[in-house]
Amino acid sequence: MADVDNLFSEFVTEHRAGGEADPLAFLDQVQGAERAELATLIDGYLVRSPGQAWDAEAFEGSPSALWAEEMSRSLEGAAGTWPVLLPSLRERARIKRSELVERLADRLGVGGGRDLVGSYYHRMEQGQLASDGVSTRVLTALAEIVGSTAEALREAGRGIDPGEEASGGAVFARSAAPDPEWIASAAQEDLLEPPQSPGASQPENQPDAAASEVDRLFTGGD
Amino acid sequence: MLAFRRLGDVERRVRIKIPKADVQDVAMEVMTSAIRTAFDGQSVGQFVSLLHTITDRRIADYHRRPRLDTQPLPEENQESDDIWGEGAVDDDFTSEVDLRSVINQAMDELSDAHRMVVDLYVFRKETAKETAEEVNMALGDDLDPEMTESNVHQIAKRFRVRLKELLEDARGGE
Numbered sequence: 481m482a483d484v485d486n487l488f489s490e491f492v493t494e495h496r497a498g499g500e501a502d503p504l505a506f507l508d509q510v511q512g513a514e515r516a517e518l519a520t521l522i523d524g525y526l527v528r529s530p531g532q533a534w535d536a537e538a539f540e541g542s543p544s545a546l547w548a549e550e551m552s553r554s555l556e557g558a559a560g561t562w563p564v565l566l567p568s569l570r571e572r573a574r575i576k577r578s579e580l581v582e583r584l585a586d587r588l589g590v591g592g593g594r595d596l597v598g599s600y601y602h603r604m605e606q607g608q609l610a611s612d613g614v615s616t617r618v619l620t621a622l623a624e625i626v627g628s629t630a631e632a633l634r635e636a637g638r639g640i641d642p643g644e645e646a647s648g649g650a651v652f653a654r655s656a657a658p659d660p661e662w663i664a665s666a667a668q669e670d671l672l673e674p675p676q677s678p679g680a681s682q683p684e685n686q687p688d689a690a691a692s693e694v695d696r697l698f699t700g701g702d
Numbered sequence: 703m704l705a706f707r708r709l710g711d712v713e714r715r716v717r718i719k720i721p722k723a724d725v726q727d728v729a730m731e732v733m734t735s736a737i738r739t740a741f742d743g744q745s746v747g748q749f750v751s752l753l754h755t756i757t758d759r760r761i762a763d764y765h766r767r768p769r770l771d772t773q774p775l776p777e778e779n780q781e782s783d784d785i786w787g788e789g790a791v792d793d794d795f796t797s798e799v800d801l802r803s804v805i806n807q808a809m810d811e812l813s814d815a816h817r818m819v820v821d822l823y824v825f826r827k828e829t830a831k832e833t834a835e836e837v838n839m840a841l842g843d844d845l846d847p848e849m850t851e852s853n854v855h856q857i858a859k860r861f862r863v864r865l866k867e868l869l870e871d872a873r874g875g876e
């Protein structure tokens with residue numbers, strides 16, 4: 481059985497050297513009360529640690545980099561943290577965008593406006609659609625598809641307000657890098673390519689009534 | 703940049719208490735929340751403190767919230783090391799204990815000088831000599847006699863004993 485003090489010292493040394501310093505690799509060497517004691521020491525150290533030096537090389541291509549990109553869209557966009565949340569929820573639910581759009585259009589009763597629904601949904605993921613214009617009906621339908629709630633989506637879509645913390649962790653979603661298998665399968669269907677913008681070139685067969693209903697649902701608010 | 707530099711340590715703190723499969727989700731939630739709060743000109747120190755507070759809160763939230771994709775408890779599947787990490791099954795109560803509050807409770811029982819010793823020597827891993835010197839420099843006028851290396855060792859040893867007691871108490875209170 482390894483000694484708690486030695487393990488703690490080894491963890492600190494590895495962390496200060498810029499190593500991986502995975503707490504579990506150390507915690508797994510002790511059990512019971514000793515594991516809890518070591519966890520407490522490591523946690524106390526990490527709270528006080530100045531942090532590791534920035535490693536641009538390690539950051540590049542990491543899940544953190546993907547999240548940073550989504551977070552940038554959130555900060556610059558008009559849809560709160562939707563650019564972070566929506567792709568994550570979709571990936572967690574393992575639903576391809578085309579499938580999600582189809583189910584969303586069906587639930588909204590605008591099957592004829594599916595392409596336009598796809599365009600609007602893409603803008604939601606990109607943070608390019610004002611969240612307060614998206615109706616609760618859309619959010620409810622979307623939430624049912626991806627396993628969230630309309631309230632959580634509404635909350636996440638709020639603008640990022642200075643000095644105001646996001647409320648109590650109501651939203652939980654995978655923000656990790658998408659499953660490579662899922663990416664490969666999505667890429668096969670060309671799902672990662674953005675669809676056309678609403679109004680840019682509306683499909684010729686897009687029924688006007690359905691289109692205006694979709695516009696209302698995505699831009700007219702409640 | 704400040705936030706990203708801290709991401710690794712946030713992930714490490716989360717990893718101690720959250721199943722492996724969900725660590726990154728919770729860590730990203732922490733960072734998202736922190737960034738949402740960080741635009742009012744706070745200092746680096748305040749931001750880091752805030753980050754750790756949010757981390758504690760999100761970990762607690764995680765253990766409270768119902769999840770759609772409920773994972774089996776370690777006891778339900780002794781082979782679930784991939785989910786919980788190796789050794790998690792064996793008598794581990796770490797995830798149920800609020801580690802930071804245990805530390806805070808133990809620290810609150812100490813005088814200023816002893817608290818500083820624990821902070822520097824136990825958690826920041828400075829040497830006993832450096833710790834004694836810093837404490838004497840910071841609190842010299844109020845300390846009689848001066849802090850010595852031997853004092854530092856004794857204070858740290860007592861703190862560790864107290865920490866174990868509090869952890870046992872927390873375990874008993876489950």
